[in-house]
Amino acid sequence: MQKISDDIMLHGTCYDDLRVLCKNIGHRLSGSPQAEKAVEWGQKAMEAAGADKVWLQPVDVPYWIRGEENLKLKFTNSDKYVEVPMLSLGNAVGTNGEILEAEVIIANSFEEFEKIPAKDVKGKIVFFNYHFRQDLVHTFHGYGDAGKYRWAGPSIASNKGAIGLIIRSVSTGLDDFPHTGAMGYKDAKPIPAVAVGNITADLMEQEFKKGAVKAQIMSRCRMIGTARSYNVIGEIKGSVYPNKIVVVGGHLDSWDVGDGAHDDGAGCVQSIEVIRTLKALNIKPRYTVRAVLFMNEENGLKGGLAYNDSSIANKEEHILAIESDAGGFSPRGFGLAMDESKRRQIQSYRNLFMPFGVYDFEHTEGGADISYLQKRGVPCAGLRPDPQRYFDLHHTANDVFEQVNHRELKLGAVALTNLVYLVSQYGLK
Amino acid sequence: MQKISDDIMLHGTCYDDLRVLCKNIGHRLSGSPQAEKAVEWGQKAMEAAGADKVWLQPVDVPYWIRGEENLKLKFTNSDKYVEVPMLSLGNAVGTNGEILEAEVIIANSFEEFEKIPAKDVKGKIVFFNYHFRQDLVHTFHGYGDAGKYRWAGPSIASNKGAIGLIIRSVSTGLDDFPHTGAMGYKDAKPIPAVAVGNITADLMEQEFKKGAVKAQIMSRCRMIGTARSYNVIGEIKGSVYPNKIVVVGGHLDSWDVGDGAHDDGAGCVQSIEVIRTLKALNIKPRYTVRAVLFMNEENGLKGGLAYNDSSIANKEEHILAIESDAGGFSPRGFGLAMDESKRRQIQSYRNLFMPFGVYDFEHTEGGADISYLQKRGVPCAGLRPDPQRYFDLHHTANDVFEQVNHRELKLGAVALTNLVYLVSQYGLK
Numbered sequence: 043m044q045k046i047s048d049d050i051m052l053h054g055t056c057y058d059d060l061r062v063l064c065k066n067i068g069h070r071l072s073g074s075p076q077a078e079k080a081v082e083w084g085q086k087a088m089e090a091a092g093a094d095k096v097w098l099q100p101v102d103v104p105y106w107i108r109g110e111e112n113l114k115l116k117f118t119n120s121d122k123y124v125e126v127p128m129l130s131l132g133n134a135v136g137t138n139g140e141i142l143e144a145e146v147i148i149a150n151s152f153e154e155f156e157k158i159p160a161k162d163v164k165g166k167i168v169f170f171n172y173h174f175r176q177d178l179v180h181t182f183h184g185y186g187d188a189g190k191y192r193w194a195g196p197s198i199a200s201n202k203g204a205i206g207l208i209i210r211s212v213s214t215g216l217d218d219f220p221h222t223g224a225m226g227y228k229d230a231k232p233i234p235a236v237a238v239g240n241i242t243a244d245l246m247e248q249e250f251k252k253g254a255v256k257a258q259i260m261s262r263c264r265m266i267g268t269a270r271s272y273n274v275i276g277e278i279k280g281s282v283y284p285n286k287i288v289v290v291g292g293h294l295d296s297w298d299v300g301d302g303a304h305d306d307g308a309g310c311v312q313s314i315e316v317i318r319t320l321k322a323l324n325i326k327p328r329y330t331v332r333a334v335l336f337m338n339e340e341n342g343l344k345g346g347l348a349y350n351d352s353s354i355a356n357k358e359e360h361i362l363a364i365e366s367d368a369g370g371f372s373p374r375g376f377g378l379a380m381d382e383s384k385r386r387q388i389q390s391y392r393n394l395f396m397p398f399g400v401y402d403f404e405h406t407e408g409g410a411d412i413s414y415l416q417k418r419g420v421p422c423a424g425l426r427p428d429p430q431r432y433f434d435l436h437h438t439a440n441d442v443f444e445q446v447n448h449r450e451l452k453l454g455a456v457a458l459t460n461l462v463y464l465v466s467q468y469g470l471k
Numbered sequence: 472m473q474k475i476s477d478d479i480m481l482h483g484t485c486y487d488d489l490r491v492l493c494k495n496i497g498h499r500l501s502g503s504p505q506a507e508k509a510v511e512w513g514q515k516a517m518e519a520a521g522a523d524k525v526w527l528q529p530v531d532v533p534y535w536i537r538g539e540e541n542l543k544l545k546f547t548n549s550d551k552y553v554e555v556p557m558l559s560l561g562n563a564v565g566t567n568g569e570i571l572e573a574e575v576i577i578a579n580s581f582e583e584f585e586k587i588p589a590k591d592v593k594g595k596i597v598f599f600n601y602h603f604r605q606d607l608v609h610t611f612h613g614y615g616d617a618g619k620y621r622w623a624g625p626s627i628a629s630n631k632g633a634i635g636l637i638i639r640s641v642s643t644g645l646d647d648f649p650h651t652g653a654m655g656y657k658d659a660k661p662i663p664a665v666a667v668g669n670i671t672a673d674l675m676e677q678e679f680k681k682g683a684v685k686a687q688i689m690s691r692c693r694m695i696g697t698a699r700s701y702n703v704i705g706e707i708k709g710s711v712y713p714n715k716i717v718v719v720g721g722h723l724d725s726w727d728v729g730d731g732a733h734d735d736g737a738g739c740v741q742s743i744e745v746i747r748t749l750k751a752l753n754i755k756p757r758y759t760v761r762a763v764l765f766m767n768e769e770n771g772l773k774g775g776l777a778y779n780d781s782s783i784a785n786k787e788e789h790i791l792a793i794e795s796d797a798g799g800f801s802p803r804g805f806g807l808a809m810d811e812s813k814r815r816q817i818q819s820y821r822n823l824f825m826p827f828g829v830y831d832f833e834h835t836e837g838g839a840d841i842s843y844l845q846k847r848g849v850p851c852a853g854l855r856p857d858p859q860r861y862f863d864l865h866h867t868a869n870d871v872f873e874q875v876n877h878r879e880l881k882l883g884a885v886a887l888t889n890l891v892y893l894v895s896q897y898g899l900k
Contacts, residue, residue, distance in 0.1 A: 048606045057645075177477045179827055179882065216486075216877055372801070372857045374828070398608055399803070399857075401830050428801045428828075428857060430878040448645055449859040453608065 046463060047398055047456045049319055056311035056455050057448040059087055060370070063311065064301035064443035071298040072338040073105025073269035080294050084274035084310065084335045091314050092321035093276030093333070101348040103338040105269040106133050108298055109262030113208070113236055115146075115246065118253030126242045129220040129438075131192060131209070132297060132341045135232040136261035142167075142206050142234060146255040148246070152190075152198060164203035167257050170195045171210050171247055174433065181214055181429040182368070182407075185436075188212045192223050192237070197230035206259050207235040210243035212433070218242055219438040222297050224341045234259050271295075271337045273345045276317050280330035280466065288466045289332045290316050290364045290458055293339035293411055300441035304432060307443075308370030308451055309425075310335045315455040316462050327466035329361060336411040339367065343410060350414035360420045362465050365409025366458055369435075371427035372450045373457040375402025380421030384470050388423070391464055400457045402426060421470060423461065427454055475892060476827055476885045478748055485740040485884050486877040488516055489799070492740065493730035493872035500727040501767040502534025502698035509723050513703035513739065513764045520743050521750035522705030522762070530777040532767040534698040535562055537727055538691030542637070542665055544575075544675065547682030555671045558649040560621060560638070561726060561770045564661040565690035571596075571635050571663060575684040577675070581619075581627060593632035596686050599624045600639050600676055603862065610643055610858040611797070611836075614865075617641045621652050621666070626659035635688050636664040639672035644863040647671055651726050652866045653770045663688050700724075700766045702774045705746050709759035709895070717895045718761045719745050719793045719887055722768035722840055729870035733861060736872075737799030737880055738854075739764045744884035745891050756895035758790060765840040768796065772839060779843035789849040791894050794838025795887055798864075800856035801879045802886035804831025809850030813899050817852070820893055829886045831855060850899060852890065856883055 050056075067083060070076040081098065088096045111130055114123035130136060144167045149155035151172055155163075170191045178184040191209050199207045211221035218239035225235055236259060238246070249255050274294060280286065292309020296302020313333040320331060336345035353360065364376070378385045389403045408422030416422040427450070435441040479485075496512060499505040510527065517525045540559055543552035559565065573596045578584035580601055584592075599620045607613040620638050628636045640650035647668035654664055665688060667675070678684050703723060709715065721738020725731020742762040749756060765774035782789065793805070807814045818832045837851030845851040856879070864870040 047608065051606045051608070176878070177480045179476065179480070181878070214878060372859050430801050430882065431876050434876070434878075447860050447863070449605070449610070449643060449863075453859065 043394055043460045043463065045323055046319055046459050049323055050315060050452050050456050050459065054315055054452045054455060055318060056315040057451050059311040059314060060303065060307050060446060060451065061443055063307050064303050069296050069298050069300055069302045070294065072103035072271060072295045072341060074298065077271055077295055081272045081274055084294055087314050088274060088276030088317065088333065091276065091318035093317050094279050096276045098272035099275055099348060099352060101271050101273055101337045101345045102268050103271045103344045104342045105266045106341060107263060107266055111136065111261035111263060113238065114258040116256040117249040123258055126238055127218050127220050128236045128238050129222040129299065130261050130263045131225040131235045131237060132222050133225055133265065134196065134235040134263060136263040137234050137259055139260065139262050142259045144205055144257065146208065146257045148250045155198065160202050166204055167206040167208060167259065168199040168204040169208045169246060171243060173210065174212060174214050176214060181433045184214065185212060185433055192225055196225050196233060196235040197228045200230040200233045204233060206233050208257065209237050211237045211239055213240055215240055215434040219440050221437040222299060223437045234261055273337050273349055274335040275332060277330060277332045278317060278320055278327055280328055281326045282328040284330055285359060287330045287332050287358055287360045288362045288462055289334055289360055290462050291334035291336055291411055292366045293345065294335040295338050295340050297340055297437045299439040301443050303441050303443045303446050304369035305436055305441055306339065306367045308446060308454065309366035312366050312455040312458050316459045319459045325463065329466040329469065331462055331466050339411050346411035346414050360415060361470050362421050362423060363412040363415045364423045364425065364458060364461060365412045366425040366454060367409050367411065368425060368429065369427050369432040370446045370451040370454055371431060373400050373425060373427050373454045375400055375426040376461060377405040377407035377424040377426055378403055379406050379408040379416055384421050387470060395457065395460065398453060398456050398460065425454060425458060472823055472889045472892065474752055475748055475888050478752055479744060479881050479885050479888065483744055483881045483884060484747060485744040486880055488740040488743060489732065489736050489875060489880065490872055492736050493732050498725050498727050498729055498731045499723065501532035501700060501724045501770060503727065506700060506724055510701045510703055513723055516743050517703060517705030517746065517762065520705065520747035522746050523708050525705045527701035528704055528777060528781060530700050530702055530766045530774045531697050532700045532773045533771045534695045535770060536692060536695055540565065540690035540692060542667065543687040545685040546678040552687055555667055556647050556649050557665045557667050558651040558728065559690050559692045560654040560664045560666060561651050562654055562694065563625065563664040563692060565692040566663050566688055568689065568691050571688045573634055573686065575637065575686045577679045584627065589631050595633055596635035596637060596688065597628040597633040598637045598675060600672060602639065603641060603643050605643060610862045613643065614641060614862055621654055625654050625662060625664040626657045629659040629662045633662060635662050637686065638666050640666045640668055642669055642862055644669055648867040648869050650866040651728060663690055702766050702778055703764040704761060706759060706761045707746060707749055707756055709757055710755045711757040713759055714788060716759045716761050716787055716789045717791045717891055718763055718789055719891050720763035720765055720840055721795045722774065723764040724767050724769050726769055726866045728868040730872050732870050732872045732875050733798035734865055734870055735768065735796045737875060737883065738795035741795050741884040741887050745888045748888045754892065758895040758898065760891055760895050768840050775840035775843050789844060790899050791850050791852065792841040792844045793852045793854065793887060793890060794841045795854040795883060796838050796840065797854060797858065798856050798861040799875045799880040799883055800860060802829050802854060802856050802883045804829055804855040805890060806834040806836035806853040806855055807832055808835050808837040808845050813850050816899060824886065824889065827882065827885050827889065854883060854887060
């Protein structure tokens with residue numbers, strides 16, 4: 043494990059790989075031309091890492107585009123609209139380029155919204171002003187808590203007669219970056235739905251204390267249809283158990299802003315690093331090791347589904363699936379979603395991981411792309427990096443390569459490679 | 472402890488305090504006008520935090536100034552000098568504005584340098600090209616390893632007849648920021664000594680493979696003399712043991728580049744946050760709690776010395792001294808420099824700290840400002856934040872407020888306040 047760490051810290055390519063992915067290709071929403079380029083890049087990077095076999099697995103993905111969009115606000119004591127930073131939520135409908143203008147009503151939570159009579163919602167734009175809970179030390183808990191305003195907010199607002207939605211971004215940031223991210227309409231008439239950054243949301247909150255707020259939403263975002271895309275897979279055949287697989291992955295698609303650096307370029311280049319390191323150190327795993335760059339985690343999860351379907355069709359046995367999709371920050375642990383005896387086996391490696399700053403094996407989350415595998419009983423694990431900065435950047439124009447630290451990213455790859463190494467040598471019983 | 476965490480994460484002022492210190496005052500080398508302003512700021516901030524008593528403790532500090540400086544290099548296949556980013560090492564002599572021109576000889580380590588005959592060193596500028604060991608997971612180990620080229624390099628070069636020194640910065644960065652930092656001449660004729668960033672050092676390393684390198688050093692840095700400055704101290708009197716003290720601190724001075732944000736504005740504002748939080752939550756510590764902003768950690772340690780001298784003169788009993796001087800990053804643990812039974816007591820709190828991401832109580836470092844206390848047997852502890860980014864920024868123009876994450880900084884304050892709380896309630900036996 044020390045050799046693995048030394049090799050990655052001194053000779054690892056994940057940081058340089060991430061620079062290429064972020065700076066030569068950039069963001070890469072499913073179905074976009076950049077996603078296509080990212081697939082080509084991933085295939086080449088996996089080959090360069092020395093995988094015995096590299097292939098593309100077809101995935102049909104939704105293709106949503108943003109297009110031109112803006113949001114303008116007018117406050118009580120002003121007679122003119124001012125434009126504020128905004129992003130439509132992913133998968134949302136737009137206004138077809140028309141201006142959707144209405145009075146805005148504020149609700150600080152779903153509970154508050156429930157108490158507003160339907161007649162006061164009808165024809166209005168709703169502003170869900172729910173604050174990300176900064177008191178929660180683990181930011182992913184805060185994300186689970188506030189995220190529902192993004193996922194479910196549009197339907198809840200629409201079902202009460204709202205014609206548009208603005209949400210305070212699901213964000214720990216002290217800035218004005220709006221955060222996009224997936225939403226879906228559930229038994230509801232689709233309405234435009236946009237996010238504003240925390241500074242704009244604070245301003246709106248103040249203005250509501252003084253009087254009325256009006257908004258104009260203009261957006262051309264729309265779902266175009268389906269596109270053919272791919273998961274990128276690289277593999278080292280197991281020397282003893284070629285038909286039993288340890289898989290490690292991240293997702294290749296990203297939102298259509300920023301570089302998709304932490305989310306989830308990091309997980310992709312770290313997964314490629316696993317392959318590179320095993321080959322560079324001439325480690326011959328007893329079980330097959332596979333790295334997967336999943337497509338379409340952000341707005342459909344079709345890559346995770348296709349991988350699972352293919353693995354059922356091919357009667358593959360997965361002994362462990364690991365995902366890195368929580369940012370390229372210093373690793374702290376692994377979530378372990380598996381039965382108790384297997385958890386105990388991995389927890390027994392804790393002291394082996396301590397020299398690399400990895401100590402926390404108490405939690406149980408896996409990852410979205412491997413959730414279909416998890417549902418049918420495959421033991422799953424999720425890398426747990428330090429979570430403090432993630433939701434400042436997540437789904438924003440600020441999730442760029444420059445936000446990733448080379449040592450933190452590499453240490454994450456060390457943690458992943460070491461877990462893959464141990465399980466691909468000793469199995470998981 | 473949860474209430475302390477919630478209060479800091481939701482209402483803490485340390486991040487805003489740091490913005491003021493960094494952006495309104497900026498860097499603040501001992502003896503400088505900015506250091507004087509920082510003392511005033513610290514006194515006001517400590518009062519605003521609600522300390523029962525705030526005072527300034529006189530400290531006579533060395534006052535070194537940088538002034539204009541530059542470094543120019545000429546390579547084998549070129550006929551002209553090119554200027555490269557550089558910083559004189561702190562406390563070094565300059566060239567009095569003259570151009571010091573000489574051939575440069577390279578040594579990758581002290582061992583290599585030993586093997587070079589003195590006649591080949593005489594009259595030359597030495598380039599110590601020692602690489603920071605990126606393989607060491609804990610970067611402070613790498614700092615200890617590479618740091619000697621900065622601390623001792625000038626004397627070692629001078630004693631063999633060198634007339635100037637260039638070092639590869641003590642840096643994990645993949646950039647060209649030069650890192651300054653303290654050096655001293657030990658039984659050696661003072662010679663100018665400067666640092667270059669890693670990119671320039673890489674370039675020089677390549678050029679030495681092709682042929683000769685010449686350099687021109689021009690610098691006006693010099694030690695001006697001594698100046699009167701102060702430690703800033705705030706205190707909450709213990710309700711049961713007013714004469715027994717738990718002290719927490721960081722250092723107020725910084726190098727004369729950047730904002731001194733991580734080093735060590737962070738430790739100062741976190742120490743003030745300890746006082747603020749105890750007062751805000753109306754916690755009445757049984758032992759006296761004191762926050763100290765030490766002056767002159769960087770190039771003299773006179774603040775730590777003055778504090779210790781005063782505490783001896785006043786027959787004060789310190790039951791614990793804690794320092795935060797390793798950056799405002801996510802906390803991971805505390806180094807514990809104390810006897811075994813006291814270590815065990817604090818280690819027994821480990822599970823109480825786990826919800827705040829603080830798990831590591833196995834190491835033994837305290838901190839520079841409290842090292843005089845430690846030497847005479849005061850139990851000492853040092854906050855251990857995540858160390859991966861620190862030596863990218865340390866002592867550079869890039870150690871600015873923008874590099875500090877609000878949640879990481881606050882979590883460090885949570886860790887400090889919780890340790891102070893536990894020990895000021897339950898003692899340390």
